[in-house]
Structures are given as C-alpha cells and as structure tokens.
Amino acid sequence: MSDISDFLNHLPADRARTAFDLVHYMLGKALKSEDADEVLTEMAERIGRAGVPLDRATSIVPLLHAEAVASARFWERGSGARSYLFPYTPESGDGYAHSPAAVVHETGEWVRLWLPETPDDTYGIVPELKEAGYTDYLMAPVFMKSGMAGTFSFATRAPNGFSDEDLAFLRLVFPALAGAQDILATTRAMQEVMRMYVGAEPQRRILSGDVHRGEVMRIRSAILFADMRRFTELTVDMSAEEATQLLNAYYDCIVPPIEEAGGEVLKFIGDGILAIFRAEGAGNVACFKAIQAAQEGLDRVAHRNGSPSFDVGIALHLGEVAYGNVGSGLRLDYTVIGRDVNLAARVAGLCGTLGEPLLVSDTFRGRIADAGKKTSGGPVSVWSVGVHALKGLHTPLEVFAVAVP
Template identity: 70%
Template sequence: MTHALDLLLHLPPDRLPGALRLISYMLGEARAAADADTVLTRMSELIRAGGVPLDRATSIVPLLHAEAVASARFWERGKGARSYLFPYNAESGQGYAHSPAADVHKTGEWVVLWLPDTPDGRYGIVPELKADGYTHYIMAPVFMRSGMAGTFSFATRAADGFPADDIRFLRAVFPALSACQEILTTARAMQEALRIYVGEEPQRRIISGDVHRGEVMHIRSAILFADMRRFTELTAGMTAEQATGLLNAYYDCIVPPVEGAGGEVLKLIGDGILAIFRAEEDGEQTCARALAAAREGLARVAARTDQPQFGVGIALHFGEVAFGNVGSGMRLDYTVIGRDVNLAARVAALCGAMDAPLLVSAEFRQRARLKGHSLGKQALKGLQEQEEVFAVSTS
C-alpha cells in the first residue's frame, strides 16, 4: 500500500484526479454493485478517462461452485462487458497451466508482454491477442485473505502500447481494484457455498441473519420425498467411490427435473431427497409442477442403461414445512421439520412395500385433482392418525 501511495504521489498532475476518481469508485459504489459486468465496464471507462489507452480488460475470480471453477468477465472498448464460466471437468486445469494467470499466481509478479516480440507459444492466449490487434498486455494477481486468488488483465491496441506513466497509473490504483474484487468475490463465494450445502432458501435466510437457534419460518408447499430402493443392498460390495458414483447417478435423475419445475432441493439425506415447490393460490398448479417433476425423474431412472440398475420411490404431499435452526452452542443445522415433512417421508417408505413408484397423499390428490388408485388408510410410523394413500400413474 505504501508503494501504491508513493506511485500516486508521483503521478503526473494531470493523471492524479483520474486515479482518485477510480479509487473512489472501486472502494465506494462498486462494492455494493449487484452486477459485476457493470463494475468492470465502469472501471475500464475510468481507466481510459485517466489517460490510459485501455482497449480490453478482464477480471477472473475463483468460484465455490459445484459445476464451475472460475468466472471470467471481459470488457472490450466499443463492445461492453460479457462473462464466461470455466466449467469443472477433467480438463479444468490444462488451460490454466498454460496461462499467464498461473505465472502471476506462482511468482506474485505482474506479467507484462510487448506482444510484437512475444513468441506465440509463450502462453495460449498470445496468438488470440495478436490476431485481435493488441500490442501490449498486462496481467496482475489478486491474492485474497481467504486463500483464493484472482486476476486482472489490461490490453491495448495503441501503437506505443502502455507507456511508463500508464503502467505507473495502473500500479497506483491496483490496490483499490484488488480490494473491490476481493469484497465481491468473497460475498459471492459465501453465497455459493451456502447454496451448495443448504439450498437456496436457507442460504438467503442465513445470509440475512437467521442464525439463532429456535427461529422458524413456515412455508406452504408441495413436498416431494424420493428414496432409492435397496440402496444398502446395492452398495454392500462397493467401494466408497463406487457408492458415491451410484448416489450421484440417482441425484442426476431426480434433482434436475425438480429444479427445472421450480422446486427447491432442501436436503440430500443419503439415498433420500427432500424438495419443496412453494405454493401459489390454492396450490393446484404447484402440485402439477411437483407431479411433472416426479414423473420426469422416474422416467430418467427407467431410461438408465448403466449398471447397477436401481429403483426409486417418490411420495408427494401438500402441506407446510418449517425451516428452523436446531443444535447446541455454536453448532447449528438449518433444517426442515414438521408433521407434513414426516408424512411425506413415511409415504415414500411405503413405495417398496406397495410396489408403487409414485404415491401421493389424500391432500395432494385433492389439490392436484388426480384420480389415482386408493391403497386405503395406512398407519405411518410416528404419526397418530392413519393417512389414505393413492398410487398414481408415472406418465
């Protein structure tokens, strides 16, 4: 920071106001921005207003995301900003290894390339930059307190590239750029991590301050409970990796249809899946969405050709779920509780005994206006009153 202050104090007088405006924006308005593309665009415009001939800027940050490893945002003069997610797969690290990002993260130093003299093989991005007419390219690392690391890059098509005063300008404002990126990245990472492990609604509640034991929120909804049949038997001879693979195949059948129909997966309980569909008005359309998701999930299970094959039982009910913090001391679990949740789980347990892949409660059947085949009133473990259960078509 002292070095950056020295650079600020030694900027040419005509550059200092632009640098201060940029710093003020990055440490003020940008920190609360909802759209990171807007931040990158405004940052780039202010860099240009400060006298730097910027034609391209990028911000790359790591993600705590189940399906992506990083987010890249690109700004180009005259084109605005766009974003791209780097997917998580077997090739995720290959592009990074041959990038300037790998070098700046390893050394902590900026990479500065005068492109006319840079061999095409230096980095994977060099031929692309040359083909687009860029002359000078800079990448700088952002190291965050959390241990995550991001980058900014800057490029120009100016014939003379970035003169020394331009580079001094960028170095002088860079601590503010880094601080803003860290703030936005940390906030996003916290939301993503919570979303992965507790679901969308609990994530929102926790972030908003619902972290005290005993606080409860009630939601009317269609409730879906899915259960893989014979999971213990199927995995008895499997390694932990094979059993995990089987569970993931099962989740891939059920979870996407639920989310695609507007449902929220609240819990992955071993071979059980608990999801809700928030109710609107009388719940008829809500129940229709839940039924469609259940049928599509069962169709995906039936269409599997990989071994081992497995069956799934799904129960649907309409009622109320309660989100609440339970636990002791500093260790809490944000979970879903209530009679209607228990009822859905108990009905799902009947699927195997009744040899019926899709069962619904009387309440769900009535709201969804289904016909169904009554299996009579059933005694459900833990519930005092018997519940009439209906088998419905899976298509």
C-alpha cells in the same frame, strides 16, 4: 516504483485526481452493485478517461461452484463487457498451467508481454492477443484473504504500448481494484457455497440474520420426498467412490425435473431427496408441478442407461415445511422439520411395500384432480391403495397411487 509516492511523482495532477476518483468508485459504489459487468465497464472507462490507452481489461476470479472453477469477465473498447464460466472438468487445470495467471500467482509479480516480440508458444493466450491486434499486455495477481487468488489484465493496441505514466496510474489504483475484487469474489463464493450445501431459501434466511437456535420459518408447499429402493443392498459391495457415483446418477434423474418445474431441493438425506413446490391459494398449481416433476423423474430412472439399475419411490403431500435452527452452542444445523415432512417420508417408505413408484396423501389427491382440469397436462389417474398406519403418526392415513406415464 515501489510505493505510492513514487507512482504519484510519475503522474500529472489531472491523472492523479482521476486515479483517486477511480479508487473512490471501486471501494464505494462498485461494492454495492449487483452487476459485475457494469463494474468492469465503469472501471475500464475511468481508466481510459485518465488517458491510459486501454483497449481490453479482464477480471478472473476462482469460484467455489459445483460445475465451474472460475469466472472471467472481459471488457473490450467498443464492445462492452461479457462474462464466461470456466467449467469444471478433469482437464480444468491444463489451460491455467500454460497461462500468465499461473506465473503471477507463483511469483506474486506482474507479467508484461510486448506482443510483437513474444513467441506464440509463450502462453496459450498470445496468438489470440496478436490476432486481435494488441501490442502490450499486463497481468497482475490478486491474493484474497480467503486464500483464493484472482487476476486483472490490461491490454492495448497503441503502437508504443503502455507508457511509464500509464503503468504508474495502473499501479496506483491497483490496490483498490484488487480490494474490490477480493470483497465481491468472497461475497459471491460465500453465497454460492451456502446455496450449494443448504439450498436457496436457507441461504437467504441465514445471510439475512436467521442464525439463532430455535427460530422457525414455515412455508406451505407441495412436498416431494424421493427414496432409492434397496440402496444398502445395492451398495454393500461397492467402494465409497462407486456408491457416490450411483447416488449422483440417481440425483441426476430426480433433481433436474424438480428444478425445471420450479421446485426447490431442500435436503439430500442419504439416498433421500426432500423438495418443495411453494403453494399459493389452494395449492393446485404447486401440486400439479410436483406430480409432473415426479413423473418425469421416474421416467428418467426407467430409461437410464447404466449399471446397476435401481428403482425409486416418490411420495407427494400438501402441507407445511418448517425450517429451524437446531443444535448446541456454536454448532447449528439449519434443517427441515415438521409433521408434514415426516408424513411425506413415511409415505415414501410405503412405495417398496406396496410395489408402487408414486404415492400421494389424501390431501394431495384432493388438489391434483382440480389441477389437472386447469392445465394442459390433463387429469391424473389416481386410485386408493388402502389405509395405513405410519410410524410416528397417531392416525392411519389413506394413501393413493398415481399412474406413471
């Protein structure tokens, strides 16, 4: 069977109609769904209604993700669908190398296993399939336009396995299954890559059409700017790999508390971290979340095990963050701009000069006193460290230090 007419010749009319209904679903409603588990379930149940004795179906797609290499979704008759992320590790490729996926991607052909006669050591998945009572197993490759490659697999517990008619049905509908996986996986990859590199809010803005030079969006926020002290001095004799490792250790101290407190990291600027906590009303709650995240991050720096040790200065300010498209021609950067961002960065620069790990602006200080009374965290200890002229700002600014528990 090599073309659609061959597949149709092997199918009764009712199965052919069911096949076309499935194709229509996969290239229509499925592409608009927000729930990939629901799509896999609907696909598998429609295949079952066509008379194919399908007991297990999987969809595996590669990810462009900082912490995972692939996403797998499993459907089993009677159990519904579930998903699993394959985490990124130095050994991530070992399981793939001993799987039918590696074979279908290399050959471009489907793999079929008659499990009662398949040795357990053929592929890593074979013992699991046998133990679950499956008899016949199919895996097919999906080659995406982006260059990524995924798979679909189908398994049955039927004593005689899949019939020729079953195979004809699966072959007939497979281009639609593959097309839907390609579109959905590529869309997900685009969203995840943009979120990783520009942040959640810029990702949403860019994908909604905010891509023209000069467009600006403003967000009132508690602004956090963190800076590693003496980074150049610490890394002067390091290799690029060692310097990167140090930066990642620093980020691992500061970023998780920001995200756990509901903040958003907007930019990594060398050894600088710019984050915001969106403000509502007077901004008291946002400011208190920011102070909690800053204190927790500094605590993690203080208790970090590893060499070399480093110090961090953090500045907090309540103001306005502006996103803007800047650049020339077709090369744009969706970046963070504005006076309040500059102010936070300048205050962070004072941390080393004043020997204080956590500094806040007068505007910010006015909010955390009230916030401390309204939350379980209690009041925050703050004191003035003087009025300072900051580069690029016309008016000197009174700066306040905050106690770090």
